[in-house]
Amino acid sequence: TTTGGWSGSDLRFTPVAPNKEDALTVPDGYSSSVVVRWGDPVLPGAPAFDFDNQTADAQNKQFGYNCDYVTMFPMGRDRALLWVNHEYTDETLMFRGYTGGATATEEQIRIALAAHGGSIVEIEREGSGQWKLVTDGRRRYNRRITAQTPMKFSGPAAGSDLLKTAADPKGLKPVGMLNNCAGGTTPWGTVLTAEENFDQYFVNADKLPPEQYAARYTLPSGASSSSRRFDRVEERFDLAKHPNEANRFGWIVEIDPFDPDSTPIKRTALGRFKHEAATTVIAKDGRLVAYMGDDARFEYVYKFVSKDRYIPGFDRHNRTLLDEGTLYVAKFTGDSPKAEIDGTGKLPSDGLFDGSGEWIPLVSGKKSYVDGMTAEQVLVYTRVAADKVGATKMDRPEDVERNPVTGSVYVALTNNSNRTAAQVDEANPRPSNKHGHVLEIVEQRNDAGATRFAWSLPLVCGDPNDASTYFAGFDKSKVSPISCPDNLAFDRDGNLWISTDGNALGTNDGLFVMPVRGKERGYLRQFLTVPVGAETCGPMVTPDQRSVFVAVQHPGETDGAGPDNPSSRWPDGDQPRPSVAVVWHSKGKKIGA
Ligand code: FEO
Ligand code: CA
Ligand code: CA
Ligand code: CA
Numbered sequence: 001t002t003t004g005g006w007s008g009s010d011l012r013f014t015p016v017a018p019n020k021e022d023a024l025t026v027p028d029g030y031s032s033s034v035v036v037r038w039g040d041p042v043l044p045g046a047p048a049f050d051f052d053n054q055t056a057d058a059q060n061k062q063f064g065y066n067c068d069y070v071t072m073f074p075m076g077r078d079r080a081l082l083w084v085n086h087e088y089t090d091e092t093l094m095f096r097g098y099t100g101g102a103t104a105t106e107e108q109i110r111i112a113l114a115a116h117g118g119s120i121v122e123i124e125r126e127g128s129g130q131w132k133l134v135t136d137g138r139r140r141y142n143r144r145i146t147a148q149t150p151m152k153f154s155g156p157a158a159g160s161d162l163l164k165t166a167a168d169p170k171g172l173k174p175v176g177m178l179n180n181c182a183g184g185t186t187p188w189g190t191v192l193t194a195e196e197n198f199d200q201y202f203v204n205a206d207k208l209p210p211e212q213y214a215a216r217y218t219l220p221s222g223a224s225s226s227s228r229r230f231d232r233v234e235e236r237f238d239l240a241k242h243p244n245e246a247n248r249f250g251w252i253v254e255i256d257p258f259d260p261d262s263t264p265i266k267r268t269a270l271g272r273f274k275h276e277a278a279t280t281v282i283a284k285d286g287r288l289v290a291y292m293g294d295d296a297r298f299e300y301v302y303k304f305v306s307k308d309r310y311i312p313g314f315d316r317h318n319r320t321l322l323d324e325g326t327l328y329v330a331k332f333t334g335d336s337p338k339a340e341i342d343g344t345g346k347l348p349s350d351g352l353f354d355g356s357g358e359w360i361p362l363v364s365g366k367k368s369y370v371d372g373m374t375a376e377q378v379l380v381y382t383r384v385a386a387d388k389v390g391a392t393k394m395d396r397p398e399d400v401e402r403n404p405v406t407g408s409v410y411v412a413l414t415n416n417s418n419r420t421a422a423q424v425d426e427a428n429p430r431p432s433n434k435h436g437h438v439l440e441i442v443e444q445r446n447d448a449g450a451t452r453f454a455w456s457l458p459l460v461c462g463d464p465n466d467a468s469t470y471f472a473g474f475d476k477s478k479v480s481p482i483s484c485p486d487n488l489a490f491d492r493d494g495n496l497w498i499s500t501d502g503n504a505l506g507t508n509d510g511l512f513v514m515p516v517r518g519k520e521r522g523y524l525r526q527f528l529t530v531p532v533g534a535e536t537c538g539p540m541v542t543p544d545q546r547s548v549f550v551a552v553q554h555p556g557e558t559d560g561a562g563p564d565n566p567s568s569r570w571p572d573g574d575q576p577r578p579s580v581a582v583v584w585h586s587k588g589k590k591i592g593a
Contacts, residue, residue, distance in 0.1 A: 009495055009515040011592040015480050015525040018507035022568050024552065024581055025529040031586050032528075034571045035082070035123060035549070036063050036133045037579035042121050042142050051563070051575050052096070056110035060144060065089045065115035066578045067551035069183035069487075070538035071191060073257050078125040079134075081141055081257045083191045084551065084580055085180040087537075088200075089115045091228065093556055093576065096563045101229025109233045117145040117177055118193055120257045129547040129584025129591075143260045147176035147201075147230075150263060151253065155323040156365050157268035157379040165244050167236065174248040174266055175236075181295065182399045182487055182537075184278040187288070187310060188318045191255045192267075194275035196295055198249035203231050204240035212243065213381050218296070219246055247380050252278045252292070254322065267322045270304045271362070271382035277399045281409075282310050283449025288321045291409060293397030294383065297416045300391045301330040301400065302382075303359060305449055327382070328359035329391040332439075332455055334426025343421045343431045345460060345468020353426050353470075354456035357441070360389045361451075395419060395428045395436060398501075399487045402448070405494030406517060409441040409448075412485040414501060427455065434504040435462035435469075435483040438496075440516070458516060459498075459524065461485060463505055471514075472522025480526035481505055482512050491541040495592065497527075499536035499550065509535045511550055513592055527592070528583060531570035533557040538580070545590045548583050555579075 013027040026032050036042070039049030039062045046061030064086030073081040089112040091098045098104065120143040122134040151174045153163060163171035181196035199205075205219030219239065220227060231237035236245045251266040252275055270278065276293035283289050286309030292302045306325035311317055334341065334355040336348030347353065361369045362385045363378040370378050370385040378385040395416035402409045413428070414436045421431040427439060438459040444450035461483055462469040464476035471479045486501035496516050500509045510529040515521055530536045530552050537551035556568030556576030568576040585593060 009518065009520045009523070010493060010590060011495065011513060011515065011520070011525065013525070013527065013592055016510065016527065016529055018481060018505065018526070019529055020507055020532065021529070022532045022570055024531060024570070026583050027527060029586055030583055031130070032581050032583045033130055035131055035580045035582050036084070036121055037571060037577040038063055038065050038115070039577065040133065042119055043144060054094070054111055056107055056114050059111045059114035060146065063119050063121070064117055064144065064146070065094065066553050067580050068181050068537040068553055069193060070540050070549050070551050070580055071183065071185055072540060072542060072549070073189060074543070080123050080131070082121050082123045082580070083257055084119045084121070085183060085193055086115060086117050086119065087181050087196070087553065088179055089228070090554055090557055092562050101227050101232070102223070104229065106233050109228065109230060112228055113147040113176070113230065113233070116147040116179070117149065118180055118255070119144055128588030129582070131547060131582050141257060141260055145177065145255065145264060147178055149176055151175065151177065151266055152263050153266050153268055155268035157376050160376040160380065162247050162376055162380045163244060165236065165242050165248070177253050177264065178249050180253070181275070182277040184280055184290065186254070186280055187282065188315055189258065191257060192278035192280070192290070193253050193255060194278055194292070195250050195253065196274045196276060198274070199246070201228060201230050202237050202239050202246050203227060203229070204238055205246070207240040208243055212247070213384055216381070216383050217246070217250070247272070250274065252290070268379050269323055269325055269327065271302060271327050272380050273299065273382050276397065277401070279400050279402055281402050281448040284445065284447040285449055286310050287325070287449050289448040290322070291400040291402070293400050293411060295396050295398050295414070297396055297418050298393035299383065299397060300386045301394060301397045301411055303328050303330070307365070324365055326364040327362045327379070328451070329362055329386040329389065330357055331360055331390060332357045332392040332425070332427035336426055341424055341426050341429050343424045343429070345430050345470075347470065348426070352456050353429050353460070354454070355426055357453045357455050359451045359453070360391060362386065362389065392425070392427060395433045398485070401488040401490055403490050403494050403496070403516060404492065407443070407446040408516070409443065410488055410496060411439040411441065412488050412498065413437050413439060414484050414486050415504070427457070429457070430460070430468055436485050437461055438485055438498065458522060459485070459514065471524055474520070474522030479522070479524045480512060482524060482526070486535065487537055487539060489539045489541060491545055491591065492543060497539050497541060497548070499539050501535035508532065511536050511539050511548070531555045531576070532568040533561065533576070534568070534570070541591055546584060546588065548591045549580060550583070551578070551580050553578050
């Protein structure tokens with residue numbers, strides 16, 4: 001109950017128990033349905049999905065594989081465009097008898113290229129909170145973006161020698177996007193989609209000269225038997241022949257969902273790494289800020305701050321903001337004595353893992369702040385630049401989101417099995433961090449444009465019976481166990497929604513919600529679970545709070561499973577199909593009520 005000011009949340013649902021069911025499990029009183037699944041026809045002329053007779057031509061017109069980031073662009077009350085990332089393909093689940101890229105048919109490789117990227121699909125509401133794919137002729141905005149879609153570079157590294165290839169001697173026209181994981185939106189109504197583990201698509205990185213930092217970007221040597229061997233269909237994926245091609249991936253890509261003919265733009269001012277998110281905020285002085293994570297063990301948290309101000313309604317001007325500005329990387333300093341961060345997860349004597357931090361500038365347009373690196377090198381080899389300035393190595397920075405009510409910024413740090421006891425610090429306080437944690441940033445003056453901030457860890461994940469867990473001081477007997485936070489989202493009330501990837505507690509992944517202020521701060525409850533082998537992506541609570549969308553990624557992806565012995569048969573009782581689902585309250589109440 002809210003009495004004048006804030007005194008709790010409106011979250012009243014009965015949490016879902018951890019389970020291993022091959023189902024999307026939602027709380028009592030809620031319903032769910034699948035909005036769109038891998039292979040659903042989304043473009044004119046697309047055939048119906050046929051698992052055993054899939055073709056690249058069909059896949060180019062059908063919904064892609066492994067849905068990840070989900071966002072919505074309303075077109076009135078009951079219609080919207082849905083954007084969905086297609087992060088990667090799992091050929092062992094897509095094709096019977098698949099034994100690796102070296103033996104795959106060229107058609108299978110072409111299907112995989114077409115199943116990557118993203119989709120824009122028109123959806124409409126039915127009833128209070130259910131949404132369905134529009135399947136008739138009205139869907140004029142529907143679009144597939146794939147690993148073969150023509151794109152362009154913009155910003156200070158566009159046209160750089162580091163981005164030039166035989167096929168694109170000016171370094172301006174990359175082709176396709178790969179491994180798009182989380183993302184964000186802009187105030188002018190476009191999608192920002194984040195290329196994450198792009199390294200895995202290339203071969204022969206051992207042929208690259210050291211100044212291309214192949215190891216720092218974990219580009220594979222030779223042609224490992226597990227790789228997809230895209231090079232067998234498109235030679236550009238062979239770095240021995242096209243050494244700069246890998247530099248053309250690992251960017252934030254901007255796509256205009258309302259212009260199906262627009263060319264996606266790789267925004268070089270935002271740096272190149274294994275991008276996870278791009279959450280935009282307007283700073284107090286009007287500049288545009290984008291928060292970003294680099295999801296790998298011991299990588300960094302970044303933000304970009306535009307040079308010019310956002311001007312509401314001045315679309316032509318606003319669409320230049322992501323091309324000029326300063327790229328920063330975060331340094332987190334603890335405020336407790338080093339001896340009190342002892343690796344047990346025990347809180348230090350001041351009662352909190354917390355401290356102060358600064359955003360260290362790396363590059364601003366053509367100006368580099370990093371000794372020995374040009375601006376173009378900082379933008380293309382951003383990880384190397386961040387190493388040199390002493391940024392803080394984190395436990396896999398995944399999604400970054402801002403609370404629309406308080407302005408605080410949250411970073412999901414999903415896990416880090418490799419951190420040793422000697423490497424713990426107050427911001428990453430557990431060695432062999434299996435379950436991950438969530439970090440809260442309060443920018444100075446609550447201004448996203450600030451270069452200093454305070455931080456703390458409101459959530460240290462795991463089984464609440466594990467003494468190294470922390471739920472913002474809330475009664476741990478009441479909270480749900482949680483492991484491996486990945487994607488974050490806020491509802492309009494400022495509750496933090498957390499989806500998980502890789503539950504190390506042995507049960508299925510799911511979606512959780514936790515108030516981050518008031519007396520229920522830390523009261524984490526599980527809202528849904530996803531089927532066997534799946535991770536939970538999205539999530540997105542609609543602005544009217546009547547629906548929550550989740551992407552059910554890689555159902556059935558368990559060791560040894562395949563089309564002849566599937567470990568999941570979700571959603572149709574047949575082969576597992578990655579899908580976007582929507583959940584709503586059966587009586588039309590607010591999500592979480
Ligand atoms: Fe694709 Fe970082 O999860
Ligand atoms: Ca402290
Ligand atoms: Ca992710
Ligand atoms: Ca993940």
